[in-house]
Amino acid sequence: MEKLVVGSREFSSRLLVGTGKYKDFQETQDAIAASGAEVVTVAIRRTNIGQNKEEPNLLDFLNPEEFIILPNTAGCYSVDDAIRTCNLARELLDGHNLVKLEVLGDEKTLFPNMTQTLEAAKILVEDNFEVMVYCTDDPILCKELDDIGCVSIMPLAAPIGSGLGITNPYNIEIILENSNKPIIVDAGVGTASDATIAMELGCDGVLMNTAIAEAKNPILMASAMRKAIESGREAFLAGRMKKRLYASKSSPADGVIK
Amino acid sequence: MNAKTTGIILNGSEIHLKSDSLKELIDSLNLSEARFAVEINREIVPKSEIDNYTLNDTDEVEIVIAVGGG
Secondary structure, three states: OOOEEEOOEEEOOOEEEOOOOOOOHHHHHHHHHHHOOOEEEEEEEEOOOOOOOOOOOHHHHOOOOOOEEEEEOOOOOOHHHHHHHHHHHHHHOOOOOEEEEOOEOOOOOOOEOHHHHHHHHHHHHHOOOEEEEEEOOOHHHHHHHHHHOOOEEEEOOOOOOOOOOOOOHHHHHHHHHHOOOOEEEEOOOOOHHHHHHHHHHOOOEEEEOHHHHOOOOHHHHHHHHHHHHHHHHHHHHHOOOOOOOOOOOOOOOOOOOO | OOOOOEEEEEOOEEEEEOOOEHHHHHHHOOOOOOOOEEEEOOEEEOHHHHOOOEOOOOOEEEEEEEEEOO
């Protein structure tokens, strides 16, 4: 499959995965291996004061040399908090400048606050961050984020963790038409067919967490998602047949025995 | 005479330290082997400056690590 190009980086896998909600770090590591993902999101949080020396650290299980670690700004509800989090992430990852910006607007829906997202994106791009941005599926706002210089536009397909699937494929299609940047569906996917639908629409990738982590067998679902993404991409590139209302014979009409 | 302590806000909680060395604080949190980042009074403290950084009373210190997230 052709590479996914995001800013200055290239990836073989079009599936990007989160690391939240797993039973333990071993399960996280196994699921990510099964998914084939190269880009792996993490959150940035205060360390526990009085941390146990033996307590494992997520990055012991995800070698930053092996994966592209994509720190997010999950939990940030203001421009200021999102920028501080990105600066901390860049320091934590030795100057690595790729971030997933999300500025949330509401606890219940976890929908992004788009005015604050646009403002934060501008500041981060000026400060040489490569910004992958979680956003609503509003084509006009997605275009604005593209114009600001974000390296990837990541509209939600449904609320984070909802598993409702691709709720507005028509908006996603318009967003795809308007943009030259990779469009990566971020949030809302529930099962393999949802991921395939996103890819068949022409999305450049899908970012997911809960659909894998909350599956009864996360490792198997991670493998299913890898195949779903590949199938959807190939089907998009192959170009689907036209739909027609009535049947069209597949076998010759002539020569049927009488 | 009481030994002088340094009172800082660490990750939102007020604590008193016997030493004003940031390095000693990091060591006491068992973080020396881990990937972490430090912000003091909303400014990033680069790793290269941690060893010689002196904490002051009322400093607001944030120390973060990477955790699971989507």
